[in-house]
Structures are given as C-alpha cells and as structure tokens.
Amino acid sequence: MPDAGDDRDAALMVAVAARDDTAFVALYRRYLPAVLRWCLRETGNREIAADLSAEVFAAALISARRYRPEQGSVLAWLLGIARNKLLESRRRKRVESSARRKLQLEPVALSSGDLDRVDELASLDENILALAQGLPTPLREALEARVVQERSYEEIAAELRCSQSVVRQRVSRALKSLRSQMEER
Amino acid sequence: MSDYFDRVEQGMREAVRRGAHMPWYSRLRPRPSRPVAVAVACLLATGSALAATGALRTGEPVGATVQATPNADEGVAIPGSARLLGLRVADPDGGPPWGLRVLRTTRGLTCLQLGRVVDGRIGVLGEDGAFDDDGAFHPLSVDFLDGDACGTEDAHGDAFVNEQLHGTPASALTSHQQRVSTGCYTANPPSRSCPPSDLRDVYFGLLGPDAASVTHATPAGGTATTPTAGRDGAYLVVLPHTVMPCSSYQLFCNRGSQRYSTGGPELEPSAAIRAVSYRGAPSCELPTPAELARLHLARRCPAVGYVAAPAPRITPAQLASSVSVHAEPARSPELLLVIEFTARAAVTNFDSHYEINVDGPSDPTGPRCPVSAENSFGPTQENIRAGQRIRYTQFVHPGCPGRAHITVGFVTVNGPSGATPVPGLPGQSAEIPVGEANFEVR
Numbered sequence: 001m002p003d004a005g006d007d008r009d010a011a012l013m014v015a016v017a018a019r020d021d022t023a024f025v026a027l028y029r030r031y032l033p034a035v036l037r038w039c040l041r042e043t044g045n046r047e048i049a050a051d052l053s054a055e056v057f058a059a060a061l062i063s064a065r066r067y068r069p070e071q072g073s074v075l076a077w078l079l080g081i082a083r084n085k086l087l088e089s090r091r092r093k094r095v096e097s098s099a100r101r102k103l104q105l106e107p108v109a110l111s112s113g114d115l116d117r118v119d120e121l122a123s124l125d126e127n128i129l130a131l132a133q134g135l136p137t138p139l140r141e142a143l144e145a146r147v148v149q150e151r152s153y154e155e156i157a158a159e160l161r162c163s164q165s166v167v168r169q170r171v172s173r174a175l176k177s178l179r180s181q182m183e184e185r
Numbered sequence: 186m187s188d189y190f191d192r193v194e195q196g197m198r199e200a201v202r203r204g205a206h207m208p209w210y211s212r213l214r215p216r217p218s219r220p221v222a223v224a225v226a227c228l229l230a231t232g233s234a235l236a237a238t239g240a241l242r243t244g245e246p247v248g249a250t251v252q253a254t255p256n257a258d259e260g261v262a263i264p265g266s267a268r269l270l271g272l273r274v275a276d277p278d279g280g281p282p283w284g285l286r287v288l289r290t291t292r293g294l295t296c297l298q299l300g301r302v303v304d305g306r307i308g309v310l311g312e313d314g315a316f317d318d319d320g321a322f323h324p325l326s327v328d329f330l331d332g333d334a335c336g337t338e339d340a341h342g343d344a345f346v347n348e349q350l351h352g353t354p355a356s357a358l359t360s361h362q363q364r365v366s367t368g369c370y371t372a373n374p375p376s377r378s379c380p381p382s383d384l385r386d387v388y389f390g391l392l393g394p395d396a397a398s399v400t401h402a403t404p405a406g407g408t409a410t411t412p413t414a415g416r417d418g419a420y421l422v423v424l425p426h427t428v429m430p431c432s433s434y435q436l437f438c439n440r441g442s443q444r445y446s447t448g449g450p451e452l453e454p455s456a457a458i459r460a461v462s463y464r465g466a467p468s469c470e471l472p473t474p475a476e477l478a479r480l481h482l483a484r485r486c487p488a489v490g491y492v493a494a495p496a497p498r499i500t501p502a503q504l505a506s507s508v509s510v511h512a513e514p515a516r517s518p519e520l521l522l523v524i525e526f527t528a529r530a531a532v533t534n535f536d537s538h539y540e541i542n543v544d545g546p547s548d549p550t551g552p553r554c555p556v557s558a559e560n561s562f563g564p565t566q567e568n569i570r571a572g573q574r575i576r577y578t579q580f581v582h583p584g585c586p587g588r589a590h591i592t593v594g595f596v597t598v599n600g601p602s603g604a605t606p607v608p609g610l611p612g613q614s615a616e617i618p619v620g621e622a623n624f625e626v627r
Contacts, residue, residue: 021201028194054193061197061206066544087580098564103200105193114189121190 010069017065027074028057035078037122042086046118050110051095056082058099116168119175120146131178139177142170241281241303244311244321247329257567259335259535260292262328269307272414276301276355277385277425281310283357285389285421286325287344292568293534295344296335299389299421300325300357308357313383315356334390336450337535337602340495343416345450345488345601347390352426355383384426388457392418395490400460408459418490422457450601452486463489488601496599497530497537501618504529504595508622512581522579526593526620532569536598539565540616541577544590564596581626589626593619 009030015023035056039049059081067077089096100107132140138160145156146167153164160167200206253261267288274283284302289295300307301322308324309315316323336346353359392399396418400410413420452458454471462468469486506527512520524541532538541564565575581589594616 016201017207019201019204019207021198024201025194025198028197032190050189057193057197058200061200064206084580088578091578091580101564103197103205105196105200108189108192108196110189117189 009074010067013064013067013069013074016061017067024061031075031078032057033121034075035082036118038079038082039086040118040122042082046115047110048089048095049122050114050118052082052085052089054108055085055089055096055099058103058105059085062099062102120171132174135174135177139170139174142167143174146171241310241322242320243303244316244319244323246324246326247309248326253330254567255291258292259294259296259330260290262288262296262330263291264327267327269302269305270414270417270419272419272421273302274421274423276423278355278382280355281322283387283421283423285419287391287417287419288330289338290330290335293338293536294335295338295346295391296330297344297346297348297389297391298325298329298334299348299350299359299387310356313354313356313358315354315358336391337598339393339601340492341394343393343490343492344391345393345491347392347449347452348388349453349455350385350387352384353387355385381426386424386426386457388420388422388424388455390420390452392420392452392461392486393488393490394418395463395466396420397462397464399458400462401457402459410462420458424457427456450488450491454485461486461489466490491601493600497597499530499595499597499617504617504619506593506620508591508593508620510589510591510622510624512624512626520581520583520626522581522589522624524577524579524591524593524622526575528569528573528575529571529619530595531571531573532565532567534568538596539569539575539619540594540596541565542592542594543579544592583626586626589624590621591624592616592621595619 009027012023012027016027032053036049036053039052039056040046043049043052056078060078063081067074072080085096132143135143141160142156145159146153153167156167157164253259255261267286270285270287272285276283281301281303284300284307286298286300286307287295288298298307301310303322303324306322306324308322311317311319311321311323334346334348336344338344388401392413394416396413398410398412399420399422400408401422402408411420452461452469452471458471459473460468460470466489469489471486506529508524508526510522510524512522514520522543524543528539530537565577569575596616
C-alpha cells in the first residue's frame with residue numbers, strides 16, 4: 001500500500017507535468033543521492049555517474065506526465081530509467097544525452113571538485129547517516145557539516161580550527177568507513 | 186549541492202518553466218524569457234591597442250578533445266573555412282586582445298570561437314593556471330571545435346548565433362578545453378576557482394548582415410554604440426566579472442557565480458547589450474538590468490535578416506515507411522528491441538533528422554517487472570542516404586509485459602536554429618509522420 005511519501009511524490013509528479021519547477025526541484029533533491037548512488041555502483045566511475053544521473057532526471061522530466069503511482073514508486077521509476085539509459089549508453093559507448101538534447105539543456109562541465117561531490121551525494125542516505133553516528137566524533141562532525149549541511153570546506157575548517165585539507169581527509173575517511181560498513185551488511 | 190548538480194538542477198528547472206518537457210503541441214504559446222543575471226562593469230573599447238604581444242612564446246596548440254566524425258553530430262571543421270574576424274577587444278587587465286573565429290562544419294553549422302589573439306591567431310593564454318602557467322600562447326588548432334556556439338545557416342549562408350559567458354577565465358580557457366589543462370575555470374568549485382580578478386563576463390555573437398551596431402553598457406552607467414563587424418554582424422563585449430546577489434530572476438546563479446550561454450539565434454537580454462540597430466529595420470531594444478529585475482517576460486532580439494530557404498516539400502506519403510520491430514536477446518534479463526525503417530528522405534546536414542519515439546509497455550505491472558513504464562526517444566545524429574535502412578535499438582525488460590508503441594517522424598529546420606534539434610520548437614518543424622508500430626513485450 002502506498003504510504004504518505006508515495007502520495008506526496010505522486011502529487012509532485014503531477015505538478016512537474018504541469019510546469020511547476022519547484023516540484024521538480026523537490027523531487028530532484030530528494031532522489032538525486034539515490035540515483036547517483038545507483039549510477040556510481042553500476043559504472044564505478046564518478047564522472048560517468050554524474051553525467052548519467054543528469055540524463056536520468058532529464059528523461060524523467062519528459063516522461064513525468066506518463067508516471068502512474070499505481071505502477072510503483074518514483075524511485076523505482078527513476079531507477080528503471082537509469083537502467084535503460086545505462087544499457088543504452090553502454091551500447092552506444094558514450095553516455096546518453098538525448099533527453100538533455102530534447103530539453104535543450106546546455107552541457108554542464110564537470111570539474112575535479114565536483115567528483116568529490118559525487119561521492120558525498122552518493123553517500124547521502126538515511127541508513128548511511130544512521131551508521132555515521134558510530135563514527136569517531138571528528139569524522140562524523142566533518143561528514144555532517146559537509147554532506148548534510150552542505151557547508152564549504154573553508155567554513156568547516158574555520159569552525160573546527162584545522163586546515164581545509166584535514167577536513168577533506170576526515171570527510172574522505174568517514175565515507176570510506178561508511179562504505180566499508182555497508183559492504184559488510 | 187555541488188556546482189555541477191546545481192547547474193543541472195537549474196537547467197532542468199528552467200526547462201520545466203518553459204515547458205520544454207511537454208509535448209510540442211502544448212508549447213505553442215509565448216515562451217517565458219530567460220532573463221540573465223545583471224552584472225555591469227568596465228567596458229573597454231573595441232580595437233584599443235594593447236601591450237606587447239609579440240613577446241609571447243607559442244606553446245602547444247589547443248586541439249580537438251573528442252574524436253569527431255564528418256558525418257555525425259556537429260561534424261568537423263571544413264578545412265580552410267576558419268577565419269579570424271577583424272574584431273579586437275581589449276582585456277581589462279591588458280595583454281593580447283580578445284577576438285572571434287568563425288568556421289563552418291561538414292554538417293552545415295557555423296560555429297563561433299572566442300579567444301585571445303596573438304600574431305593573427307586565436308587561442309588561450311598559459312596563465313591563471315592554464316597550461317601550467319607556462320606563459321605561452323596556445324593557438325586553437327584548425328580542427329578545434331567545441332560545438333557550443335553553433336547555428337544552422339540561412340539561405341544566404343549567414344548564421345545567427347549569440348553567446349554569453351559569465352565568469353569565464355581571462356586566459357580564454359573554455360569548458361571543453363579545461364580537461365586538457367590545469368587552469369582555473371570558474372569561481373566554483375574552490376578547487377578550480379579563479380580569483381575574481383581573473384574572470385570576465387563576455388558577450389559575443391553573429392547578428393547577421395542587416396545588423397549595423399550594438400549599444401552596450403559602459404562602466405559609468407551610460408551606453409556606447411559600436412558598429413558590428415563585417416557581413417557576419419559580429420559583436421564582442423568583454424567586461425570584468427561582476428558578482429551579483431542571486432535573485433529569483435537569475436538563472437544559473439550559483440552563490441554569486443554564474444556561467445550562462447545561449448548559443449541561439451535570438452539575442453537574450455543581458456547586463457551588457459541594450460539595443461541592436463539594423464539596416465532597413467527597426468532597432469531592437471533590450472531591457473536594462475533594472476527593468477529585467479521587474480519583468481517576468483523579457484523581450485529578445487530576433488534573428489533580423491534571416492532568409493529562410495525554401496521549405497522542403499515533403500509529405501507524409503513521401504516519407505511513409507513500414508516500421509518493423511523485433512526483439513533480440515541482450516544482456517540477461519533484458520531484451521533488445523530493434524526498430525527498423527527505411528529513410529525515404531536523405532539527411533545531409535544538421536537541417537533535418539529522424540526522430541524515433543518509444544513509449545514503453547503500457548501495462549508494466551508484471552510480477553517480475555523491476556520498473557514501471559518508461560519511454561525513450563532520440564534523433565538520428567548522422568547523415569543518411571535516401572533509401573537507407575535505419576536500425577534503432579532500445580532495451581526492454583521481459584518482466585514488464587505490455588505493448589510498446591513506436592513512432593518515427595522526420596524533422597526539418599525551417600527557421601533560425603541553434604545546434605539542438607527539437608521538434609516543434611521555433612525554427613524546427615513538427616515531426617512529419619514516417620510510420621509507427623507496436624510490439625508486445627512478453
């Protein structure tokens with residue numbers, strides 16, 4: 001039986017189809033981590049995962065009016081699109097971009113700093129964040145400040161009175177530790 | 186969120202606003218404008234002489250980053266077609282002036298390239314971290330093509346292209362070149378950030394042979410009028426980068442730093458360009474930054490002087506082809522849906538393409554179906570011979586039984602168009618039906 005979250009998502013999908021951009025943003029922010037995590041797991045490449053996730057949301061946007069809540073959750077629907085886009089990309093030997101082209105979206109360049117963000121976003125999951133409670137305090141503080149609160153490394157470093165590289169290292173170690181715990185489950 | 190994901194979100198958000206995700210027939214109404222962030226600073230006069238450029242050493246050329254093919258996508262640069270325009274604009278910090286290069290591609294596009302000019306060549310400076318700060322001048326190679334600022338040509342071979350770059354590096358390193366260099370690129374992310382003093386806001390384009398002059402903002406708050414260059418109607422404005430607070434009207438506004446480009450045939454409102462005058466046609470006035478902040482719908486300058494080629498008289502009957510669909514085994518558990526049809530009309534350049542749409546199974550409620558309904562679509566992206574058999578494939582899951590509906594259409598450019606074919610948008614025809622088919626996924 002659909003829960004309240006499913007009903008809310010279905011309402012957002014209807015709003016997206018009716019040109020409500022704030023509804024799209026709500027869905028995008030809610031499901032980007034999960035879609036990105038799936039893409040990262042399937043491709044093992046952060047750059048491709050980021051590119052692919054953008055294509056997934058573009059295709060979802062175009063298909064929004066066809067979404068039917070009785071056929072499954074929004075997340076399942078998004079991951080279905082992701083799967084097809086991935087297979088198509090593998091076949092064409094390049095990340096699919098037809099949906100973004102159809103929407104006339106400008107290509108978005110990916111920088112090295114963005115690749116770190118892929119890791120961070122892909123780790124943004126309630127279950128993972130629960131595991132984060134078991135991390136040593138310095139690691140957990142850095143992780144939450146960066147991933148949950150979306151603060152800059154510079155800002156976090158100033159607050160924790162350490163260098164930015166130390167903050168990056170703590171975030172990186174925290175993510176590594178969480179991944180390890182997830183794999184053991 | 187990170188800069189990349191912010192920009193993706195902003196792009197899609199704008200797409201939702203203008204209804205780009207809706208069927209073409211429901212978009213036949215005035216599109217919302219895309220007001221651009223306002224940022225006015227010091228405007229330097231076109232053609233001002235600048236410092237010592239002859240002392241610059243020439244480094245390795247900036248080459249193509251992707252192996253392109255002549256008959257697909259944007260194509261490749263036609264040998265000998267690249268020409269450096271006479272336009273020269275001083276940089277706020279001095280050094281080699283900025284300039285523009287125009288080239289034509291094998292698929293009928295005209296592309297505009299921005300760079301710094303040294304000894305009659307256009308390229309990138311090895312500064313701001315670019316090319317390890319080697320201090321050399323790196324000319325764009327003859328085959329360099331980034332495909333950003335490209336447009337189809339009209340019946341007279343003229344192109345209409347406009348581009349705006351906010352916060353682009355003074356080195357002239359563009360997004361497609363950054364992978365080959367270590368240079369800073371934008372104000373974000375911090376790991377690749379340029380100091381604000383090394384960023385520029387650049388406005389450039391081709392307004393066509395009827396454009397006479399461009400009126401643009403000056404640092405003192407007034408305006409100046411500069412003649413466009415040559416038959417292309419080229420213009421180029423280079424300003425220091427100015428960060429403005431984000432507002433609800435700004436797009437691609439990312440914590441005060443932005444990069445926004447149109448690449449389209451229409452001139453969008455901006456902080457810099459106030460008006461365009463034409464020979465034999467009324468001037469086009471654009472909103473001032475103050476006006477932009479109050480407007481929901483801002484006017485644009487259309488492609489004045491565009492001469493449409495005679496529209497190809499192609500009827501559905503001439504295009505009609507049976508569309509066959511069958512499934513082939515693929516990576517388990519998926520099936521590969523193979524769609525085939527005969528292209529009756531040739532595709533010889535960017536002015537036309539076939540569009541294949543696949544509506545997923547209409548009843549994907551099978552117990553083993555891992556996903557719900559999905560659909561896909563795609564333009565053919567290469568040249569096609571008349572009579573050529575086209576094969577298009579799409580994965581489907583056998584656990585999602587139901588009917589897949591496939592339609593094939595033909596789309597032609599019938600007006601000013603950028604390098605992104607979209608059926609039904611201005612400048613593109615609606616899909617002329619070719620054929621359709623159904624396939625039962627079991």
